[in-house]
Amino acid sequence: MSETAQRGGAIPPNSATPLVSLRDIRLTFGSHQALRGVDLDVMPGECLALLGDNAAGKSTLSKVISGTYIPDSGTITVQGEEVRFTGPNDARSRNIEMVFQDLALCDHIDVVGNLFLGRELNKGPFLDQKAMLARAQEMLEALEIRIPRLTARVEKLSGGQRQAIAIARAASFQPKVLIMDEPTSALAVAEVEAVLSLINRVKAKGVGVVLITHRLQDVFRVCDRAAIMYEGTKVAERMIADTNLEEIVNLITGGH
Amino acid sequence: MSETAQRGGAIPPNSATPLVSLRDIRLTFGSHQALRGVDLDVMPGECLALLGDNAAGKSTLSKVISGTYIPDSGTITVQGEEVRFTGPNDARSRNIEMVFQDLALCDHIDVVGNLFLGRELNKGPFLDQKAMLARAQEMLEALEIRIPRLTARVEKLSGGQRQAIAIARAASFQPKVLIMDEPTSALAVAEVEAVLSLINRVKAKGVGVVLITHRLQDVFRVCDRAAIMYEGTKVAERMIADTNLEEIVNLITGGH
Amino acid sequence: QDKTYALIQINQQALFFNQINEGAQAAADAAGVKLAIFNANNDPQAQNSAIETFIQQKVDGIAVVAIDVNGIMPAVQQAADAGIPVVAIDAILPEGPQKAQIGVDNTKTSEDFAKFVLEQHKDQDVKLGEVVALNSFIQNIRKDAFNAALKDSKVAVIGEVDGQNVQDVALGAAENLLTANPDLGAIYATGEPAMVAAVAAAESQGRQDSVKVYGWDLTTNVIDGIDAGFVGGVVQQDPAGMGKAAIEALAKISAGEAVEPVISVPATIVTKENVDQFRDMFK
Amino acid sequence: MANYTERAKQSHAVEWLNDNAQVLSIALFFIACMGFFWALTDTFMTTGNLLNVVRQGAPVLIVAVAMTFVIMTAGIDLAVGSIVALINALAAILMANGFDWVTTSVMMLAAGAVVGLAQGWFISFQGIAAFIVTLAGMSILRGIALYITEGYSIPIKDQAGFFWLGRGTLAGIPVPAILAVLVAIIGFIIMRNTRYGRQVVAVGSNLEAARRVGMPARWIVCSVYMMSGIACAIAGLLIAARLGSGSSNAAVGFEMQVIAAVVLGGTSLMGGRGSILGTALGALTILIIGNGLILMHVSPFLTQIVTGVIILLAVWMNTRLFGAGFKLGKKG
Amino acid sequence: MANYTERAKQSHAVEWLNDNAQVLSIALFFIACMGFFWALTDTFMTTGNLLNVVRQGAPVLIVAVAMTFVIMTAGIDLAVGSIVALINALAAILMANGFDWVTTSVMMLAAGAVVGLAQGWFISFQGIAAFIVTLAGMSILRGIALYITEGYSIPIKDQAGFFWLGRGTLAGIPVPAILAVLVAIIGFIIMRNTRYGRQVVAVGSNLEAARRVGMPARWIVCSVYMMSGIACAIAGLLIAARLGSGSSNAAVGFEMQVIAAVVLGGTSLMGGRGSILGTALGALTILIIGNGLILMHVSPFLTQIVTGVIILLAVWMNTRLFGAGFKLGKKG
């Protein structure tokens, strides 16, 4: 069996170059092999589901794409060009945005500030608070989330409100690749719908979306392809059109 | 309309005394009315779903039951006896256990230690590490979660692993009331199944379960009754047998 | 073979102590002996620890400028038991096995200085404020002896502030003392940081005309104050002389000779008249 | 059917009070202290005395502003007193060696920046706890000050401009006070209204989040120590100008004064939460307590005790009265 | 079809190294320092000198053990030096007034506990930052020591038993050293093997979580300050016994020595992570550096600088060599 096949193979991509392409990514924490050689392609305009059991390595892999973790070995190619990320900044400057599982909010900063974190609007030398407040309103409306006071610190917000802020932040700044690590885990029904339609909207603009989720029904509503991870490897890839829930569940649990 | 009816009414309970009974619970943070007078009964051997939009007040209400928040007004009755909780300790000593939305784990303590947090086993004056390790193994197996090293700090575990630990902790010490705030949000398919069957198991033993979740399909699999919250009030209560998904979704969104 | 002596110092933030070190070093160099200096940074325990360490190293003699005069005694005793002679500089140790006490009698000098101050203000009613360092044992002696000598005189001590032996702390305190007492006629500063501060405070508050500053320890700006006339008199010890005397005493003892139990290195009251002979010290 | 009502709108007043509780508390306490000393001493409320206080307090105030930035990043700078002493001594030595005061001052600001950068580098790029880096810095830098002065207090002569800096007035107001107020205002604006200020808060609130959104987190952490170094340089120069001499004995215990001012002003040592206004009020409170106690002729043996008790009281009030949060009356 | 393989089993050795990196690092550094001074001085490795070091170091070691508990809860006790001074002075005064040393010692332990409890109460039950409470405590308690001694040192006379405590030996080993080792061992066991130790870690790791699982979180926080007070009382008594006098000047700068020892030993100031073994090694390292530099006759102008540099270096090594985590070779 070839090396590549061992790493779970890859469905031959359509003609376009992938937005992001990972090859043989390995990452060890201490003596724990979080990733054991993973290949992955993210294509423009598609939503790729990254599925797998708990602790399979999904978050770790997605953090590699967003420059948060530096892999021990393997290559990352962005739009055909091989890159070496030295930090999240490098990924962000290539329009790779991510919603983190732990949200990565600053508790002591208000809602507006968190939405614009790292991208503050200026007016001359000063922050343009007014403009940010106005745009923040729009950003949140798109996700149907109601937050009574946008100048309140996020510290005291409910779990779902916080998650919505993290999503709004990642989605609002013209990403080319949007990675979402369990973005809807804390959201109520209507808000989940809003996120799913957001995914469809950005896909239509050619954005490549990586969606990590345990809500498999959502996968079938917005994703085009699924990559299944198991114990730090990618064990399978399926076009959503060619598979069904049962097969996906079987792939995730490894038939256990 | 009577005061009680205004607070969303209550389905007349079956003959048994409720395990926990809340009346007109109010709680304000600063000037934000988190809870505006809520009544709720938790019956033995039943699973009550606490549903509602994000920021409706579900977590706040459940923290009132577990003694984490002290309400501004209203009464709490436990097994017919009116109580005044002064802290989580009071609730815990009445066998009210809770899985918190933020998990409430100690990052620097190992898996075993977190499972036994506040309930350490002693052997003479010293911790009985061996016994705890052995029992921890059992506790986790019941939830089908695999954690390679139980003496590793929980800090580095994956989102799902952490959640499983929090669930195992709350479920393992003979609770009479088990409150679970979005316990399955980060869990993979198999682990969710394990939690649902855990709920069924404890129900059978007469435990009253309060399940907060946005995964409505789960509600229909394990819950007997649903209370729906909206903007700090309880707006409706339904027996699961008498309702359907559509009605529940409508109740949650308030027809919006 | 070479002899080695140790000098246990209080701190190095006051010129006084550094001049002791210099005097001792010069004397050691002249005698061809080694000198190890230890700076305790105001920690009494550290002084004892250092003495114990030097005992282990079997030095040939120890000179100590004690922070806690009682607390140093066990260490002095240990040294004596180990056959190592100890001499004390500046702070006066209680009776014990030390071979000599070198320096100024602070009590007596303070009393003399109080008389000097009284003379300067013959028969005038003067309100005097003090800038002290409560954390310095020796400066407390200077304060209390001075105050006792002024008792029932026309110079009334109307306020005391604590400069903590730190220049800028003392400066703030001295300024506040001046503002609090618009009719203040004199300041007494018990040590170098307080003295530096008192001089700077008189200048910054523009009170050079109405206030006379007295105190301990010369520095350049104190000399300037004497020249300007508002510093009325300063007790100046001869720290380098003390250091030198200490090493010489230790050398004598090592050679089996006897030394005087009290080696006085007298202090001078410096005024306009005699300030010239001290200018060289501060070039 | 069901009865859907919205929550009452939040009260602006209550939320504002909650958001600014810390500053309000120290402001109240400050005013109370002022009133107390005004009532009990004749001199306290005189212009002369008040101007004195702000002049004396300038170094503390200036460094406290910078320290607020440091503590906002969840850091600490224990070396400030030593940096002040080092700059103070260096400045005097340079001037004694013929440099004019302007050149000297510029060089000292640069030196402060370099020292701060060095500390910041260890903290941010090498990942060593700020407490331990600056504790080592505290020892090393005062050691250097000691070494270069050999314990002498070095006189500064014939530098009228320099002395004006420490002792002069502008329109009747002491120059150091003007400088301090300027620094505080600039600090206030930077913290509240600039991207850099936002970055400082973000880094202190959640360093990893700041890094993930692409902020130059390490540089930001590093920079606050540089700022602190520069502020110490200014303070060191002011103290030298006031004393007319430089010495390694300057600013002993200064770090504790500065940190006390910052914490009293409501800035959290855990990072992310604080304000320059609070710091300014905190510093002024400590200063007037020191001043007032002397004016009241409190025995110097008691001053330390009384100062400690008052500070404890102030923070207690801060926590008790304001910590619990304001509540709206039970209107349902 | 797909190709399901399990991850390689984790290596026990690597995980153990990772879990104990901090202690290993300071142990290595300690051994290096020992070797260095052994090579460069004749006296260092003599029994007499080493016994001296442990005797001198007993107060630091004892208080550092207690401070480890405090810092584990994410707290700090800046007042330890002042408590030591107060106890030291009080003990001398009591004995000067005719109390025998046993009664005095018991009273002093009680006094230490009370002072610690008072600080702990403000911190845990009143929710005031430990830094500010103990900063105020630092000022108040040394102020009281100053007040009761009026700045003088009070000799202790004719208390042979008491002096034995500070200067005596048992089987050739200094009594204070034996006491210190005992305290360290007890601290080690409490921290690792008792419920209380687990509670301390939990409170420091996540106070709210500890509260929610029903731990008496406030009491736990309060208790560590009481322990610190008692440890300071022991240290104060030992110092009084060693010096044969009590004075408000005792233990100046003590808090920084103690905290440096704890941090050097790898305990995190953020709470939740640390070890008594590390603390003991940290304290010993600081002590032998002080001792070694004296033996080497390093110029007093350089000692402060050298000490600071060495400490910085030790922590740097700790962070650089061990912080990044050990990795298993790429066998993947």
Ligand SMILES: Nc1ncnc2c1ncn2[C@@H]1O[C@H](COP(=O)(O)OP(=O)(O)OP(=O)(O)O)[C@@H](O)[C@H]1O
């Ligand atoms: N400690 C607090 N201080 C201030 N406001 C709070 C606090 N806790 C909760 N709130 C507010 O109370 C409201 C209810 O929050 P809660 O966490 O109970 O919502 P929830 O129903 O659990 O929502 P979710 O489904 O998103 O978890 C929210 O608007 C939140 O901002």
Ligand SMILES: Nc1ncnc2c1ncn2[C@@H]1O[C@H](COP(=O)(O)OP(=O)(O)OP(=O)(O)O)[C@@H](O)[C@H]1O
């Ligand atoms: N920083 C880290 N240090 C050590 N181990 C880590 C670290 N981050 C992750 N791991 C380990 O790597 C494995 C993969 O974790 P990861 O978070 O990627 O899982 P996941 O697939 O996202 O799981 P989940 O669905 O539960 O979120 C886990 O066993 C976890 O314990």
Ligand SMILES: O[C@@H]1[C@H](O)[C@H](O)CO[C@H]1O
């Ligand atoms: O005698 C000295 C000097 O006068 C100096 O002021 C410091 O304190 C004393 O010990």
Ligand SMILES: [Mg+2]
């Ligand atoms: Mg994950």
Ligand SMILES: [Mg+2]
């Ligand atoms: Mg919630």
